[in-house]
Each structure stands twice: as C-alpha cells, then as structure tokens.
Amino acid sequence: MELTPELLAGAVAIILSLLFSYIPGLNTWYAGLKDEFKRLLMLGLLVLVAIVVYALACWQLLEDLTGIILTCDRSGLIGMIRILVVAIIANQSVYSISLRTEAVRTAKSERQTY
Numbered sequence: 001m002e003l004t005p006e007l008l009a010g011a012v013a014i015i016l017s018l019l020f021s022y023i024p025g026l027n028t029w030y031a032g033l034k035d036e037f038k039r040l041l042m043l044g045l046l047v048l049v050a051i052v053v054y055a056l057a058c059w060q061l062l063e064d065l066t067g068i069i070l071t072c073d074r075s076g077l078i079g080m081i082r083i084l085v086v087a088i089i090a091n092q093s094v095y096s097i098s099l100r101t102e103a104v105r106t107a108k109s110e111r112q113t114y
Helices: 005-022 026-031 035-058 061-066 074-097 102-113
Strands: none
Touching: 005 026, 005 035, 005 074, 026 102, 035 061, 035 074
16 A cells, blocks of 8 residues: 555544543643643644645655655645645544543543533
8 A cells, every 4th residue: 555645644643633542641631621722732733744744745855754745836735735634534533433531531520610
C-alpha cells in the first residue's frame, strides 16, 4: 500500500486522538477542559501538523522522508486544505468512539460540577 498524504494525515490525526484519550494525565487534563476549548485545541494541533507537512513539502523533505510528493504552490496548498479536512474527520471520529477510562469519566464529572 502506498503512503498518501491523506493516509499520513489520517494516521497522525488518529494518533493525536488516541494520545488525548489514553495517556494518563494528558487524558484527564483534556477531559477537564471545556468542550469548546477542546475542539479549538485539537483543531489548532491539526492545523499545526498540516503547516509542518506543507513546509516539509516545500523544502522537499517530505518526499525524502516518506515518498509523498506535494507541490509547494497553489494546488499543493489546496490539496493540503483537503487533507486537513480528512484529518479532522478522522480525529473526531476516533475520539467519539474511543472508550473513556474511569479517570476521564471522573475528570468530566468534576468539570460539570463547577
């Protein structure tokens, strides 16, 4: 199977989601945040990843590291926006179906009592 930009973005998005769901300490901190902030934080991280990938493509390091070719022009930027949308969908899909640990459920319930 060939590594595509969409596959790479989806994998990074899924990894981010799983990190925030299951890493002890990080998962309870994240669960304690307000929902609006959680969404903005995750969106910001995914945009940051997209910017880094685009910069690596512009410096031709992305092709050297992964074999993925993205052009550093208008069509490449439009492609990166499309890839960002795929990453957001993958990230939120995995987060919504991931099981919540007891510590996360406790952190969420404590947040709701304030």
